[in-house]
Amino acid sequence: MYIENKSGGLAGGEARIGRVTFSKTRSTIYYQGRAFSSLKGRGFKANFVERETGDEYWISGPKKNGADRLYGERVGVEIDEEAREEYWMDIRNLPDKKCQNCT
Secondary structure: OEEEEOOOOOOOOOEEEOOOEEOOOOOEEEEOOEEEEEOOOOOOOOOEEEOOOOOEEEEEOOOOOOOOOOOOOOOOOEEOHHHHHHHHHHHOOOHHHOOOOEO
16 A cells, blocks of 8 residues: 655655555554554545554555655655565566565
8 A cells, every 4th residue: 555644744754665454444544563444535645544643544455556655745655565576566566666665
């Protein structure tokens, strides 16, 4: 999934591609020991909130073209090691980049 911290404003902040798990109802996402609850349409440019901090996030499936950031900022997106090969090979269809850890 694509995970972007929106607590810094519309342009967003830190962003990552990584593996997540879902609750049975899919209203909670778990990533790196953190829990994110759905804003159920109440967020502004965000769709989840981190339970512990209250920070808002945009979480979605990564795009095939790599243009995941909302406003197309030219800021790199880190890719977690365990998702890197799958991201470049299966999602982006760019196997030559499978050793790259940033978009």
